[in-house]
Amino acid sequence: MSFTPGLAGVIAAESSISSIDGQNGILRYRGIPIEELAEHSSFEEVAYLLLFGALPTAGQLSAFDTRLKENRSIPNGIVELLKSLPQEAHPMVALQTAVSALAAYFPHFDVENDQENEAAVVRMIACFPTIVASFDRVRKGLELLAPRSDLDHAANFLYMLNGEVPDEKQRRIIDVALVLHAEHGFNASTFTGRVVGSTTANPYGSLSAAVGSLSGPLHGGANERVLHMLAEIDGGVSGVEPWFTQAQAEKRKIMGLGHRVYKVKDPRATVLQGMARDLFASHGSTPLYDMAARLEEIAKERLGEKGIAPNVDFYSGLVYQKLGMEIDLFTPFFGISRIAGWGSHWIEQLKNNRIYRPTQLYVGETNATYTPMAER
Ligand code: ACO
Numbered sequence: 001m002s003f004t005p006g007l008a009g010v011i012a013a014e015s016s017i018s019s020i021d022g023q024n025g026i027l028r029y030r031g032i033p034i035e036e037l038a039e040h041s042s043f044e045e046v047a048y049l050l051l052f053g054a055l056p057t058a059g060q061l062s063a064f065d066t067r068l069k070e071n072r073s074i075p076n077g078i079v080e081l082l083k084s085l086p087q088e089a090h091p092m093v094a095l096q097t098a099v100s101a102l103a104a105y106f107p108h109f110d111v112e113n114d115q116e117n118e119a120a121v122v123r124m125i126a127c128f129p130t131i132v133a134s135f136d137r138v139r140k141g142l143e144l145l146a147p148r149s150d151l152d153h154a155a156n157f158l159y160m161l162n163g164e165v166p167d168e169k170q171r172r173i174i175d176v177a178l179v180l181h182a183e184h185g186f187n188a189s190t191f192t193g194r195v196v197g198s199t200t201a202n203p204y205g206s207l208s209a210a211v212g213s214l215s216g217p218l219h220g221g222a223n224e225r226v227l228h229m230l231a232e233i234d235g236g237v238s239g240v241e242p243w244f245t246q247a248q249a250e251k252r253k254i255m256g257l258g259h260r261v262y263k264v265k266d267p268r269a270t271v272l273q274g275m276a277r278d279l280f281a282s283h284g285s286t287p288l289y290d291m292a293a294r295l296e297e298i299a300k301e302r303l304g305e306k307g308i309a310p311n312v313d314f315y316s317g318l319v320y321q322k323l324g325m326e327i328d329l330f331t332p333f334f335g336i337s338r339i340a341g342w343g344s345h346w347i348e349q350l351k352n353n354r355i356y357r358p359t360q361l362y363v364g365e366t367n368a369t370y371t372p373m374a375e376r
Pocket of ligand 1: 006217218219220222252253254255256257258259260261303306308311312313
């Protein structure tokens with residue numbers, strides 16, 4: 001039996017949802033390259049593709065869209081729960097808590113019922129934005145806004161958050177960001193959701209665990225750390241190199257760089273960088289973008305050989321900040337998108353389920369005896 005720390009390269013299941021070629025920087029959802037989906041598709045269509053395995057017809061997409069809109073509202077009890085949390089709580093904590101509490105309002109006893117499973121996933125895709133926007137408004141003492149069925153998923157989220165309908169460029173950027181983050185194979189949070197799902201736990205418990213996993217700084221939480229990191233660099237663009245040298249001397253991991261699977265630039269980072277450039281050209285630039293671009297250059301020189309390059313989180317935060325999103329909402333926004341992938345994996349897991357139960361390499365004492373308290 002072999003031992004592989006972090007399970008790197010270990011195949012844990014068969015899946016037909018997405019594929020990644022880490023050497024060449026290629027990501028496909030159900031066989032379709034992410035760049036094509038970013039250019040031509042919408043989050044609703046991608047969620048359908050991930051969940052049902054093929055692109056929808058116009059009629060199927062319209063019916064799916066209606067189902068999503070019908071499921072956007074959250075129970076009053078969940079609103080009260082969000083109000084009861086300390087305002088300083090991280091929104092990922094609020095999201096995880098609310099998602100797990102959905103199980104109390106929508107009891108789900110039979111995970112062998114395909115229709116019930118699908119309904120639970122559709123509900124979560126539909127109401128994640130409502131949970132996140134509601135918590136943000138609760139903590140700011142603002143009135144909650146009901147979802148608007150005349151707006152698509154992306155525009156409705158920004159509306160519920162800011163109280164304003166976004167312009168087309170803002171809406172499109174959010175929609176593309178949702179497409180880019182929706183799925184990524186057996187990453188830590190998806191694996192978490194599948195592991196909990198494999199016990200046949202209820203869908204909300206299974207996927208709230210995935211939310212907890214995504215919150216970690218080594219995973220989804222990296223996007224907000226990228227902005228904190230850029231803010232910590234003194235002297236603008238010319239301060240990046242000395243900062244980088246010191247970070248390397250201290251053996252610090254640079255947030256937004258590196259990936260377990262990609263050994264070249266993450267294709268999602270390339271799309272997001274293009275969107276950032278475009279947004280800053282039309283809505284005014286920020287020194288942080290130039291600093292990030294400089295940091296990428298230095299990283300290429302110094303870490304490129306190791307295959308360390310920008311990942312999806314490197315440029316996403318800059319874009320979200322420009323759109324007025326609070327820094328601590330970046331990771332919840334990631335979750336709003338990734339629930340489409342998590343839900344698809346949860347359903348796939350249950351279709352051919354075997355409980356996950358790996359083994360360990362025991363390195364502890366083997367022959368200890370019980371010492372009475374008085375003799376210790
Ligand atoms: N900055 C500097 N050096 C790095 C970085 C980084 N961000 N990432 C990896 N390295 C170096 C490591 O120090 C190590 O060097 P060594 O061989 O000399 O010891 C080598 O590259 C391999 O690194 P590992 O940590 O073994 O790579 P692993 O696959 O375990 O980790 C991870 C991948 C967690 C993403 C890591 O690159 C990291 O911590 N990055 C920063 C956090 C981040 O951006 N996370 C978001 C990932 S994308 C996502 O979840 C959506």
